[in-house]
Amino acid sequence: MHFLLPLLILLVAFPKIDRRIAFSLAFLAFIPDFDFFINFTHRFLFHNVFFPVILSSVIYLFTRNIQIFWISLYYLISHIILDLTVGAVALFWPLYERMFEIIIYFDSRLNFVFKINTYPLGVVEEQMTSRPSYFFTQEGIIVIMLFLIMLVIAYKKEIKRFFKR
Numbered sequence: 604m605h606f607l608l609p610l611l612i613l614l615v616a617f618p619k620i621d622r623r624i625a626f627s628l629a630f631l632a633f634i635p636d637f638d639f640f641i642n643f644t645h646r647f648l649f650h651n652v653f654f655p656v657i658l659s660s661v662i663y664l665f666t667r668n669i670q671i672f673w674i675s676l677y678y679l680i681s682h683i684i685l686d687l688t689v690g691a692v693a694l695f696w697p698l699y700e701r702m703f704e705i706i707i708y709f710d711s712r713l714n715f716v717f718k719i720n721t722y723p724l725g726v727v728e729e730q731m732t733s734r735p736s737y738f739f740t741q742e743g744i745i746v747i748m749l750f751l752i753m754l755v756i757a758y759k760k761e762i763k764r765f766f767k768r
C-alpha cells in the first residue's frame with residue numbers, strides 16, 4: 604500500500620517523470636514506519652509534517668537535484684496521509700502532542716461522514732506494550748520484506764558488480 608499507491612499515482616499524474624528516480628525513491632514511503640524500532644515513538648517521531656521536510660531537505664543537500672527533493676517529499680507525505688486514514692498520527696508533534704485521525708465514510712443513510720478525532724500520545728504506547736513485536740506482526744513483516752526488495756532493486760547494479768568480482 605504505502606509503496607504501490609503513491610508510485611502509481613505519481614506515474615499516472617506525471618507520465619514524463621524520470622521513472623528511475625520515481626522507482627528508486629519509492630522505498631522512502633516506508634521510512635516513517637521505522638520509528639517503530641525506536642522505543643515507543645511509533646506514529647509520532649517520523650509521522651509528523653516536519654519529518655518529510657527535514658529528510659527531503661537532507662536528501663537535497665546530498666543530491667542537489669530539485670526533482671529528487673520533490674519526489675522524496677511526496678513519498679514521505681503520502682505515507683503520513685495514508686496512515687491518517689487508517690489510524691492516528693501525531694501530525695504536528697512535537698509542537699502539538701496529540702494524535703490525529705481522519706474518519707471518512709458513508710453512514711447507513713448514505714450521508715457522507717467526515718470526522719477528525721484527536722487522542723493523547725499515550726494511546727500508542729499502550730497499544731505497543733500490549734503487542735510489542737512489530738517484527739513478527741503481519742504489517743511489520745510486509746514492510747521489512749518490501750523494504751528489502753526495494754533495496755535490491757535500487758542497488759541492482761552495485762550488487763551485480765559485487766558478485767562479478
Ligand SMILES: [Zn+2]
Nearest residue numbers: 635636682686
Ligand atoms: Zn506509518
